[in-house]
Amino acid sequence: MKSSSILSCQKVTVSFDGFKAVQDMNLELLHGELRFLIGPNGAGKTTMLDAICGKVKPAFGSVLFNGKSGAVDVTRRKEHEIAQLGIGRKFQTPSIFAGLTVEENLEIAMAQNRGVWATLRAKMNKADQERIDGELALIGLGDKKKLRAGLLSHGEKQWLEIGMMLLQEPEILLLDEPVAGMTDKETDKTGELLQEIVRKRTVVVVEHDMEFVRNFASKVTVMHEGKLLKEGSMEEVQRDDRVAEVYLGRRRDYDVNRSTA
Numbered sequence: 638m639k640s641s642s643i644l645s646c647q648k649v650t651v652s653f654d655g656f657k658a659v660q661d662m663n664l665e666l667l668h669g670e671l672r673f674l675i676g677p678n679g680a681g682k683t684t685m686l687d688a689i690c691g692k693v694k695p696a697f698g699s700v701l702f703n704g705k706s707g708a709v710d711v712t713r714r715k716e717h718e719i720a721q722l723g724i725g726r727k728f729q730t731p732s733i734f735a736g737l738t739v740e741e742n743l744e745i746a747m748a749q750n751r752g753v754w755a756t757l758r759a760k761m762n763k764a765d766q767e768r769i770d771g772e773l774a775l776i777g778l779g780d781k782k783k784l785r786a787g788l789l790s791h792g793e794k795q796w797l798e799i800g801m802m803l804l805q806e807p808e809i810l811l812l813d814e815p816v817a818g819m820t821d822k823e824t825d826k827t828g829e830l831l832q833e834i835v836r837k838r839t840v841v842v843v844e845h846d847m848e849f850v851r852n853f854a855s856k857v858t859v860m861h862e863g864k865l866l867k868e869g870s871m872e873e874v875q876r877d878d879r880v881a882e883v884y885l886g887r888r889r890d891y892d893v894n895r896s897t898a
């Protein structure tokens with residue numbers, strides 16, 4: 638499962654009024670990969686995720702998604718079509734319903750997938766309930782399922798949103814700084830959750846927390862000034878002189894200390 642390509646970005650260039658935020662960027666992801674995208678502020682990491690999920694349209698290049706419905710160049714598709722094809726994007730701020738319980742949030746996510754908002758409760762069958770219970774166990778919120786989501790900790794809200802996204806059955810999940818603002822314990826739990834998720838899916842994480850990356854990354858892609866600077870294991874990346882140079886003067890990003898991330 639891990640050997641074939643699920644996403645192939647070729648020479649992607651994204652331009653904002655002539656400024657190339659991403660330039661000639663290549664990115665190849667295999668099925669079941671957990672890939673970390675790092676680089677200094679302004680390197681183009683978020684813009685790259687935006688190009689993959691269709692939030693921005695590249696001026697040049699292709700983004701070939703090789704999902705269950707066959708190979709598609711998603712640069713020609715609208716954002717909602719790309720989500721339907723199986724590329725899910727989670728932004729930094731969780732978009733959960735604070736007034737509803739954890740379980741109700743998951744039910745809504747499941748209903749959204751099927752387009753049955755109104756008859757939500759009536760439509761919940763045993764298989765659906767099992768699915769939601771499975772998701773609750775995965776995100777570690779089983780004992781909080783009756784709690785209003787607004788009362789969850791910051792980390793728990795992020796996990797709930799990840800659980801909601803998983804109910805939409807994405808094949809690729811794009812996450813922008815998922816551990817920002819989390820405690821060390823929550824950060825480690827998030828890493829374990831991501832490792833669990835990639836047993837069935839592919840995940841791309843934009844991240845500044847280098848300790849988190851070190852602990853959970855097998856392959857890292859480094860961007861700088863819109864371009865691919867280096868790709869490899871965290872050890873290879875850390876040994877690279879150009880990578881060290883790019884981070885010089887930006888040690889807050891590159892250093893071990895989580896609290897500065």
Ligand SMILES: Nc1ncnc2c1ncn2[C@@H]1O[C@H](COP(=O)(O)OP(=O)(O)OP(=O)(O)O)[C@@H](O)[C@H]1O
Pocket residue numbers: 653658676677678679680681682683684685
């Ligand atoms: N909508 C936009 N209009 C104009 N410039 C933009 C826009 N979005 C991003 N940029 C610019 O593109 C460059 C890359 O931004 P991007 O957010 O992708 O970087 P990043 O690597 O994610 O940075 P950070 O780690 O700080 O989030 C930056 O110089 C940014 O100011």
